[in-house]
Amino acid sequence: MRADLSPAAEAVPGGSRTGQTLMGLAALGVAGVLAWGAAGLPSDAGYAGVGPDFLPWVVTVALAVCGALLLWEARTGGFRHMEIPSGAARGDWPAFAWVSAGVLGNAALITSIGFVLSCALCFALAVRGLRLSEGKPAGGALQAVRDAVTGIVIAAPTYWMFTKVLAVNLPGLTASGWI
């Protein structure tokens, strides 16, 4: 049943031994955090039989075991029964950075500049990254303006529909309710 990970398999996405080892370590790390948190919880069970620290300890131990097994699999020939993930073997990190900037910028600015503008910015940055990932030119200033306008054209009606019709609370730049 052992997955045969020859050097060629290392080039397969998801086949990276280092990456798999890191996944195992990450699971162990989460277990560590859980254990640290569980240690501070009272175990007083009362009528309930088990206290509020019971499930935290169960999850901690289980994740630690899973992490250890993942680590063992990664070091002994790689994860078993791997389905090769879709997409290229190497990541397009510049494209990823553009999309990330969009999401993070949106999170940072949404309360100060309002939903519509913040989401338009997110859209413009993300669409630029996605276009780059396709190998197309990202475009100059004119394209950036066009993307921002497209973003507003999508975000503004969305904002109106959710705030005015469905009464979902989203932040605006002004108190007018339109932007």
Place this chain on the structure above:
Amino acid sequence: MDIFNQLLGGFATAATPINLLWALAGCALGTAIGVLPGLGPAVTVAMLLPITGQVEPTASMIFFAGIYYGAMYGGSTTSILLNTPGETGTMVTALEGFKMAKSGRAGAALATSAIGSFVAGTIATVLVTLFAPLLADFAVQLGPPEYFCLMLLAFTTVSAVLGQSSLRGLTALFLGLAMGLVGIDQITGQVRYTGGVLEFMDGIEVVLVAVGLFAVTEALYNALYEGRNPSTLNRMTRAHMTRTEWRRSWPAWLRGTAIGFPFGTIPAGGSEIPTFLSYATERKLAAPEHQAEFGGAGAIEGVAGPEAANNAAVTATLVPLLTLGIPTSVTAAILLSALQNYGIQAGPQLFQTSSTLVWALIASLYIGNVMLLVLNLPMVGLWVKLLRIPRAPLYAGILIFATVGVYGMRQSAFDLFLMYGLSLAGIAMRRFDFPIAPVIVGLILGPLAEAHLRNAIAIGEGSWLVFFQRPMSATLLAAVALVLITPRALAWHRRA
């Protein structure tokens, strides 16, 4: 006759103009997101969860259910015309459907999948109508020990049976359970795992996790890895079937329904297994003169059967959801959390306490299936146009809707940062073939399971033996053990 009267009452509620409009909106939106790559029904419903603050429960459940099965109709269109399936449940449809479309029979493939979905969906709805109330009557007798064991069974099947590796599935499940622990413990009021962060006091929102792990992950993953993936669109032909194609389709529809329905009702994680089973069955049973079409020019049975199985399974997930409060798919789990937002506890009492809602929902399934047949057969050309939206603005646009869902739920920018963090984890999980479904199911069912566990032990006066002393819970525990052991025993047997 009692059921019949209640169903009539349901139709009276579901057929009010406003509810019909919600059903239509749900079906249309569902079809659209089914056709579009990148968004599934689960994450769409999750993004729309903030509307539960305003819209009344019956209308929003009709809307959400419409999205759920509308996505299955729409997903098959993408599977047939594009070489990427729209939804996981329609993956099998792509096997034969794409080949049929390639050899110029796209119309027949689309017709058999739409009509098959309608037939299966309607039969399954009849079965739900008949059996759900019976099961609810029976389920009233279940106590906390049985519920805990049922949830244990759901955890086991969703993480250990589905996906390639039980180990990675279980890791995902425990990650979900860990996230479910954050916040105030329901029974003792103890604060757990907040790290002093105020935003964590109310726990981690399901919307945030679902949107982060599905929608934002999808956008980032696409930019990172899938930019150069070529995709080819098959040419549309008129949706139409010849007499022979009808004759070949209908037995496959019925067999698909028979396979799909039972799988939807048990916690075995949705529609992947039944669709594959149905495909294998059709391949085996096909007439000798049609055998060559499988994997070649595309066999219509291979589209008809799995499509029917898929829709029957999706409809059947409502049985455990409404009668036991146990979700058997990710979308069902999100529907459960929608009910929780209204303070409605899904379970056998639902048929008494919220009978208007339940019966209106069931009636809306009948209506929705008719709507979807119309939306997907004469109007299929309209949806196909959606496939021409370029990839870049599509995924960037998804990010805007993700913001609506996550920010709209709690009005906290902190949640948007957390969403980004989760999407990074989502990319790693997808790259290394960890399933996402167990995370969501663990997150939603975890707190419920913990409450049932404590109540059960309180019933047993502090003794764990309570789980073995009650026949139902002992049986369920045996089922859990069986689910965990059988695949390993089989593998060991094969090797030996």
